[in-house]
Amino acid sequence: MATYLLVHGAWHGGWCWTRVSRILRDAGHTVFTPTLTGLGERAHLAGPEIDLDCHIADVLGVIDAEELTDIILCGHSYGGQVITPVLDQRIDRFRAAVWLDAFVPTEGRSLMDGWPPERAQHIREQVATTGDGWKVDPMPPEYFGVMRDEDAKWVTRRCVPQPIKTFSQAVHLTGTWESVPTKIYLLAEHHPNSSFDRFSVPLSEKPDWDVRTVAAGHDVMIDTPELLAEIFQELA
16 A cells, blocks of 8 residues: 655645545555645635745655655645655655646746746736735636536635745755656646646656646646546556
């Protein structure tokens, strides 16, 4: 049996993994789905000081407190910005890592550094005018192509604003993360506003990466949980 550590994306929480984690646990696996500080059921902890380092520490805290080893790690979307430095700092704890329609960060750059300048400016203006100077409003589920209406309503109810420092703080990497034994990139082919092929295409040319497409919108774990769980169990 395997141990899975699943890290959600921006504005979400551990709740988004409910369907996948149920399948994995029913198959006898151990699954951790931490919610990053200031999001989900931890939204009451949100504040302008919450940054990327805090979210990295959230995940490292689970690994260390639970004394996890031989982990299969997954980061969805913004979660790729979190799991990559986690791998860098605890590389000996991992069996495999999956970037699920996710950012793959570059040393010294923030997530916002990779956005088109007009989008970054739009976010800064929204934060200044309606976000109390620090809160980034969630994108609507239609933007990500959530496939069923009832799921879109669920995502709308559960997503919360996220502190801008989690997007604007630069990541620091040594490159150690690249030595994780198995690296998979999953590109959601029904994400209507995707730009993640800027990661999947160059990674597909590297012999130590397994790059695949999945027939789902951006929230793959919500749209096609059975398919995602099947891929995860391949790694077990």
